[in-house]
Amino acid sequence: MDDKEPRWLTEAEAAAWMPLLATAMWLPAALDQQLQVDAGMSNFEYGVLAALSGQEGRTVRLSELARMANSTLPRLSKVIDRLDRNGWVIRRPDPADGRSTLATLTDKGVEKVEATAPGHVARVRALVFDHLTPAQVRQLATITTKISATFELDRICAPRPSRDSSAETTGNDARASLA
Amino acid sequence: MDDKEPRWLTEAEAAAWMPLLATAMWLPAALDQQLQVDAGMSNFEYGVLAALSGQEGRTVRLSELARMANSTLPRLSKVIDRLDRNGWVIRRPDPADGRSTLATLTDKGVEKVEATAPGHVARVRALVFDHLTPAQVRQLATITTKISATFELDRICAPRPSRDSSAETTGNDARASLA
DNA sequence: GAGTTTAACTTGACAAGGCAAGCAAATAGG
DNA sequence: CCTATTTGCTTGCCTTGTCAAGTTAAACTC
Structure with a gap:
């Protein structure tokens, strides 16, 4: 059934794999x-708010928001419940399509994001970038x-029956607004 | 209270941050x-079995196993329940210390790990290493x-009241047996 | 050596995420 | 138009992880 020698990890690869997994x-x-x-709030919830804040009219359809936040629709639906209860987001049926739901970031939600972002960025720096040289930052990006990109392929090839192929969606993460 | 300009991410940092977060x-x-x-089984469960398989007598105390697997004790306790139900691990009180519990990998557990490892390694290669040059692998390790290492500091400084300081535990991950 | 403190687990209650079923609006087919 | 299918979202159930409390054993104190 299986190959006798399944191409083990090299020493160098193992040396990268362990801390990579720990980091992940x-x-x-x-x-x-x-x-x-x-x-x-959780990191995921922050990502949802940040994604909304970067949108035209601070409003997006849930299905698209789920895509932006790398989330499933059921998960997003429940998170929007919570953000709604906190007054940061409101839900509203899409006038153009009765099936869809639009999520809109409220003024209170905008304030929340703006108040939260600096501390979040500081943490990101402290955890990651403060210890890296500019060259290492470039290497890390590459x-x-x-x-x-591998996960994109995975997501397209493995789980789906093969639907829309979507060349436009290169998989942006929710944190566009950090830059 | 907060600085006016909270040191935003540079463009290069943002370019690294988004895919890093996606990867994580x-x-x-x-x-x-x-x-x-x-x-x-889950990745975490595999990690526990792999950690056990690398130990003298395939046996470890739960508290130490939790440390090796980067887990809390309650979490590990429940996972061991499941691994026990599957016959891969047995639990046994430590004869040397009645408070402690020893987990031992069974023969069936060893077979399971050996049967599982090749596919797991193949996936790791496919997801990560197949796309990187040897130089990039070294960079990634660094x-x-x-x-x-930052997380180690975090774990030691932040949550604890300051206990044992432990210089010996440099935070090995559970996957030692992959190499 | 009795009483208190600490350590190692276990257990229970609760929140979060995934999957599958359900529901309602829109589209398609005849 | 009336049905059938598809799409977008929501809900319920189940699993899993976390936190706090409980339990038992060792260690420490006097």
Whole structure:
């Protein structure tokens, strides 16, 4: 059934794999922790608010927002419930299509994002960039761009029956508004 | 209270941050998916079995195993329940210390790990290393080692009241047995 | 050596995410 | 137009992780 010698990791690869995995497991938790303490929200929720704040009219259809935030629709639906309860977002049926729901960032939501962003950026710096040289930042960008591109392929090839092919959606993350 | 200009991310940093975050969010999910399909277990469970398989007598105390797997004790306790139900691990009180519990990898567990490892490694290659040059692999090792070292500091400084200081535990991940 | 403190787990209640089923609006077909 | 299908979202159930409390054993104090 399986190959006798399945191409093990080289020593150099193993030396990269362990800290990479550790980083992948801890980075989201570390971001969650800071945002939870300072702003009472998760990293994912912040990403949703940030994504909304960058949109025309601070409004997006849920299905598109889910795509922007790398989320499933059920997950997003529940998160919007919570953001709605907090008064940061409002839900409203799309007048142009009764099936769709529009999420809009409220003024209170804008304030919240603006109040939260500096601390979040500071944490990102402290966790990642403060320890890297400019050259390493460039290397990191190149490498992670390659890796994350793999997930795009995965997402398109594996789970779907093959639908729309979508060349336009190159998979932007929700944090566009950080820059 | 807060600085007027909170040191925003540079363009280069933002270019690294977005794909890094995407990678951190998707890598664990992608590993889970493969292991779930091929072996009926999560990435975390695989990590626990792999950590056990590398130990003298395939046996470790739960508290130390939790440290090796970057896990909390409650989480590990429940995972061991499941691994126990599957016959891959057995629990046994530590004869040397009645408070402690020893987890031992069974023969069936060893077989499971050995049967699972090749597919897992193949996935790791496909997701990460197949797209990187040897130089990039070295860069990645250097960079992620720096980043993950930050989490060690975080874990020691932030949440604890200041306990043992532990210079010995440099935070190895559970995947030692991949190399 | 009895009483208190600490350590190692376990358990229970609760929140979060995933999957599948349900529902309502829009589109398509005849 | 009336039905059938598809699309967009919501809901319910189940699994999993976290936090706090409980339990038992060791260590420490006097």
